[in-house]
Amino acid sequence: MSSTAMSTTPPSFTQLNDLACAKAGGRVLFATDDWFAVADNLLKGDPPQWKEGVFTEYGKWMDGWESRRKRMEGHDWCIVQLGVSGVISGVEVDTSYFTGNFAPRFSLQAACLPDGTTFPVRQPTMGTAASSQQLAAMEEMKTEKWTELVPMTPLRPGYPDTCKNYFPITSTQRWTHVRLNMYPDGGIARLRVYGIGSKDWSTVKNSELVDLVAMENGGVCLGFSNAHYGHPRNAIGLGRAENMGDGWETARRLDRPPILKADKSGVLMVPGCEWAVYRLGHPGVILKIEIDTNHFKGNYPDSCRIEACALSPEEEKAVVGKDGAATGKWKTLLGPTKLSAHHRLFLSGGQVQPVGVVSHVRLTMTPDGGISRMRLWGFPRAPNPAKL
Numbered sequence: 001m002s003s004t005a006m007s008t009t010p011p012s013f014t015q016l017n018d019l020a021c022a023k024a025g026g027r028v029l030f031a032t033d034d035w036f037a038v039a040d041n042l043l044k045g046d047p048p049q050w051k052e053g054v055f056t057e058y059g060k061w062m063d064g065w066e067s068r069r070k071r072m073e074g075h076d077w078c079i080v081q082l083g084v085s086g087v088i089s090g091v092e093v094d095t096s097y098f099t100g101n102f103a104p105r106f107s108l109q110a111a112c113l114p115d116g117t118t119f120p121v122r123q124p125t126m127g128t129a130a131s132s133q134q135l136a137a138m139e140e141m142k143t144e145k146w147t148e149l150v151p152m153t154p155l156r157p158g159y160p161d162t163c164k165n166y167f168p169i170t171s172t173q174r175w176t177h178v179r180l181n182m183y184p185d186g187g188i189a190r191l192r193v194y195g196i197g198s199k200d201w202s203t204v205k206n207s208e209l210v211d212l213v214a215m216e217n218g219g220v221c222l223g224f225s226n227a228h229y230g231h232p233r234n235a236i237g238l239g240r241a242e243n244m245g246d247g248w249e250t251a252r253r254l255d256r257p258p259i260l261k262a263d264k265s266g267v268l269m270v271p272g273c274e275w276a277v278y279r280l281g282h283p284g285v286i287l288k289i290e291i292d293t294n295h296f297k298g299n300y301p302d303s304c305r306i307e308a309c310a311l312s313p314e315e316e317k318a319v320v321g322k323d324g325a326a327t328g329k330w331k332t333l334l335g336p337t338k339l340s341a342h343h344r345l346f347l348s349g350g351q352v353q354p355v356g357v358v359s360h361v362r363l364t365m366t367p368d369g370g371i372s373r374m375r376l377w378g379f380p381r382a383p384n385p386a387k388l
């Protein structure tokens, strides 16, 4: 089911979507002990912090999940409902700043629980632990449904060079929940569950417009030229971006001419651009596009364009990782389009080119900057116009 090999350089699965983060709707449903710091901190999107000399009523302030030193039988664990259910390719267990108090061992289980599965009401509160009634209620849940993805494995302490613990996962099943076990107790700063969302497309009607690239619908970023300030996977995240950090933002390109000039249509004449390639959650016909530069006010791109094509899995392998994801198959879906600051641009009709059924898109921004969201609404398969 899993490999327990740990590596220090981030493995490629960390480029996928974090299915558990709070931003994607991930939630802690149950934790055995929230004494020093509540389990909900595991799912925060921002990197863990250290606050020198800051203490709470219960102990040292810590940015993560930290249970008490156990003085009873058992071990600590929590249940996380994934924000987006899907196939998990790997996990990152970050022990940042937990040095004398990190969880020495952990394991990860997963389950695909039916909608409506209920858990005891959770009120995350420091200085508390699950009551015996709550623990008994959890026992009644058929916990044998949990499948082990990572067996009990040592973790390393939260020093800068040892805090990141990576574990690849080979299961190809769809999961809705994970259970994180700490043996016997201690602290973990962040849990990142990397993978690709999976949607039941059989329930989607031919005439239903769906954002085919959205993370929750199985879209994923496969490659990019630059993600200096923000990863392009953010552009397919849930809802509108919370702030500038929740978008795709590149560094300023250094090949921009010292004095900028524009063509007759006002598009800047610059040699370089930045790109990101996405696989759609389902091949389809794209009819409407939204490009949102929300929060990018002094750093929105001058323009963007989108190309699209249908790629087989073999063709995808050949394309991904290549400079500019070059393939002769790209067709223009959206020609060069001027963008503006902090603005939601909706495109349809004659602006969106009829390129047929496509499975992949390449979003290009010129010359650089930030795009907070890209939405590609379409039909998940070529519709029969007579039936619309």
Ligand SMILES: NC(=O)NC(NC(N)=O)C(=O)[O-]
Pocket (backbone or CB within 6 Å): 036, 058, 059, 060, 061, 062, 066, 069, 100, 101
């Ligand atoms: N100094 C500590 O961190 N002590 C304890 N933890 C917190 N957060 O206070 C502990 O015993 O693990």
